[in-house]
Amino acid sequence: MHDAREISDGFELDTHGFKLLKKQNEPNFNHLDTTQIEREFYPECSNIVKKFSGCKRAFAFDHNVRDYALAKKHPNAYRPVKFAHNDYTEESAALRLSQLDPDKVYRNFSNFGFYNIWQPLLEPVVDTPLALINHNSINVQDLIEISLLYKNRTGKILGIKHNPSHQWIYFSRMKRSEAIMIKCFDTRKSVKAKFGIHGAFQNNSAPLNASPRRSIEVRIIAFF
16 A cells, blocks of 8 residues: 555556546535435536546536444444445446436436545545555455445445556545545546545554544546
């Protein structure tokens, strides 16, 4: 695991699968108010995706607030996910598209993709930071399709087998004015990185009294 803070400007969505965004608006909403987040933060995240992906249209459709302590007492908060994954497979991305776009507006566009905007709600992030794999270090043979079983449906995501060649990085002490944009799926043939493997990890250098990480991730669909 490497701290990429000093080389943070060198990562790009279409090459590495993620990008650190600086000088973003600090989240200014009730962390547990779903209605306010959808009304105020979703449009902002959609505009971020338009700006940095170059897509023609984008809209946010889902989010999670993550905080170990908060998750124990509030249904609108969740624990950080500590296994390496990507949110979609080809099959599940196509299914999600059909669910989000029942009128098939996507037919007016050539390609589509999914992105996450991950942003701290408290700073600095020391406990369980987000880690990502440089897409250039991933071998397709390392990927594993994982089924998530729910009461009424089965979801599918990508997992990954350990490979010492994987280049894991994180950005230390992230601030509320920073965000990580993660590519989760991309149908464009012209780009190298189609997805971004990511997950939280236990930071052994964090002080014992470090505050639990609190972050929000918003999911956005984009049309090209």
